[in-house]
Amino acid sequence: MGTGVAVSTYPSPRFPGNAATIRIGPDGRYTVRIAAADMGTGTWTALTQIAADALSVPVGQVEMRIGDTALPAASVAGFSAGINSWGTAIWEAADQLRARLRSEHGGIAPPEGLEVTAEMAGGNPDAERYAMHSFGAQFAEVRVDEDTGELRVTRLLGMFDVGRVINPKTARSQLIGGMTQGMSMALYEHSVLDPRFGHVVNHDFAQYHIASHADVHAVEAHWLDEPDPYTNPMGAKGLGEVGIVGTAAAIGNAVHHATGVRVRELPITLDKLVS
Incomplete structure (x- = not known):
């Protein structure tokens, strides 16, 4: 013996070229869209948790849509970069949505709903x-x-x-x-x-x-x-x-x-x- x-x-890199769209409906439910891929590693679940955390809502209020090229662009799944890259785009979209809800609608979802898309063109500025x-x-x-x-x-x-x-x-x-x-x-x-x-x-x-x-x-x-x-x-x-x-x-x-x-x-x- x-x-x-x-x-x-x-490495734990953040790939550029990711975008995420979050929409809140009049019922207070959120739909998150990003063309990420789940190869069986639990990406779908983890991204839903990230979105709920960023929006400060229960996981049950978030619907995650991934795995379709018709959705906002996402980088490839691999190189230990998926959650880092996709999650950052979702977090940024959540921040922008919450800011607009507060400034334009007093924190309440309007009857027609509200949608925000965040595009992360660059990588991580702290990587230098x-x-x-x-x-x-x-x-x-x-x-x-x-x-x-x-x-x-x-x-x-x-x-x-x-x-x-x-x-x-x-x-x-x-x-x-x-x-x-x-x-x-x-x-x-x-x-x-x-x-x-x-x-x-x-x-x-x-x-x-x-x-x-x-x-x-x-x-x-x-x-x-x-x-x-x-x-x-x-x-x-x-x-x-x-x-x-x-x-x-x-x-x-x-x-x-x-x-x-x-x-x-x-x-x-x-x-x-x-x-």
Whole structure:
């Protein structure tokens, strides 16, 4: 048995080119529109929470519409930038709507309703002065069979600084999913290139091996409850990728601790341990 640790960091950028529209109807309900994409990470839920927080209303009063190119423009989903970029546009639209409601209508929705669109053309002006990154530390415990070199990761634990966590349930899912991807990278994933044509030979899941449920044992994710005042108005930072970054290195260090063998090329397969 061996244990290992590694640190991780990943950028938390804010992409330009996002816009959000918020409309309040005469019944006091809000409709938020932005062409963001939810790939299963909980974006729909988190953006609804952000809008409700920015508008100071219950979540049940907000209808979130995303996932359509007919909606106000949104940047791509990826690079740990989704909530940062889309959430900032929604927050700005909420600020503008609340300001107009106070100044023009005494804080009461007019009979015809009121609509505001906020366009975020630029990025984050504070990015020139501060590092916009998420951080983490990952710990791994492994067991290696002395005779065969077979390797199992019996425990993974990650501690992260990802700013304010909008939704703990979906955040935890992303972080443990990221660590599972990192374990998959460490132990299984390997692309075979055909040197004659430059094609990847093992281009499907029948041949490109990834971690399955049976490979994943105890995985824990925790975080510091520490909003970042410079990344965006919500105080949140990206957490989609930072869970992946340090996991493979932590497993590699744990394997070295258990066997004395330093493997410097992934994946860590038994032939590299017994040779």
